[in-house]
Amino acid sequence: MSDLTPSQTVGPFYAYGLTPKGRAHWDPDGTYSWKETVGDNLITPDASGQKIHITGVIRDGDGVPIPDAMLEIWQADSQGRYAHPRDPRAPNASFKGFGRSACNKQGEFGFDTIKPGQVPGPNGKLQAPHVVVCIFSRGMLRQVYTRLYFPDEAANATDQILALVPEDRRHTLIARKEKDGVYRFDIKVQGDDETVFFEI
Numbered sequence: 060m061s062d063l064t065p066s067q068t069v070g071p072f073y074a075y076g077l078t079p080k081g082r083a084h085w086d087p088d089g090t091y092s093w094k095e096t097v098g099d100n101l102i103t104p105d106a107s108g109q110k111i112h113i114t115g116v117i118r119d120g121d122g123v124p125i126p127d128a129m130l131e132i133w134q135a136d137s138q139g140r141y142a143h144p145r146d147p148r149a150p151n152a153s154f155k156g157f158g159r160s161a162c163n164k165q166g167e168f169g170f171d172t173i174k175p176g177q178v179p180g181p182n183g184k185l186q187a188p189h190v191v192v193c194i195f196s197r198g199m200l201r202q203v204y205t206r207l208y209f210p211d212e213a214a215n216a217t218d219q220i221l222a223l224v225p226e227d228r229r230h231t232l233i234a235r236k237e238k239d240g241v242y243r244f245d246i247k248v249q250g251d252d253e254t255v256f257f258e259i
Contacts, residue, residue: 097158099168101132106154107138107152108137111173114167114170114241116246117245117246118166118248120249125166126165126166128166130162130192132158134172141156142154181219187221188214189207189220190206190207191205192244204257205255207232207244210235
């Protein structure tokens with residue numbers, strides 16, 4: 060019987076294909092072969108609403124920044140409309156509500172986007188404005204999902220999804236407002252004060 064090759068988790072190889080910004084990849088004929096189709100700036104010239112910047116650091120269970128994680132976000136526009144065929148209220152702008160950010164060596168990520176509006180939730184009841192966050196990282200065989208809520212939103216008190224989270228852990232889903240238009244959302248993937256993640 061031969062020795063088995065040991066298994067391992069997925070490495071951070073996605074960076075070159077999914078987040079190519081700043082990574083030179085030249086074809087033999089001297090042309091650049093990558094074009095970033097999804098980036099960290101979601102704002103389109105025709106998008107209406109409040110422009111915001113979301114920033115944060117992602118850390119492991121020991122509190123050490125994760126330098127090669129990747130985050131994706133999905134959100135509605137400022138009127139609570141998704142750029143998706145199943146949303147009958149089709150957006151009237153080119154805003155797609157989907158973005159991707161690689162983390163730097165300090166584990167920092169960032170997005171420029173529009174503050175989302177309320178969207179229908181279970182039973183048609185409106186949910187609080189939020190952004191869905193998906194995290195890819197080494198050591199994870201599957202990505203994990205969480206939500207970013209905004210502080211000082213009256214609708215947070217009646218949001219049916221936020222209400223599913225134990226009260227003492229809800230703060231891990233609420234961003235901090237640093238100044239006008241800038242929100243900080245730090246993420247901890249394990250350990251004390253771990254960010255709440257959802258089963259999808």
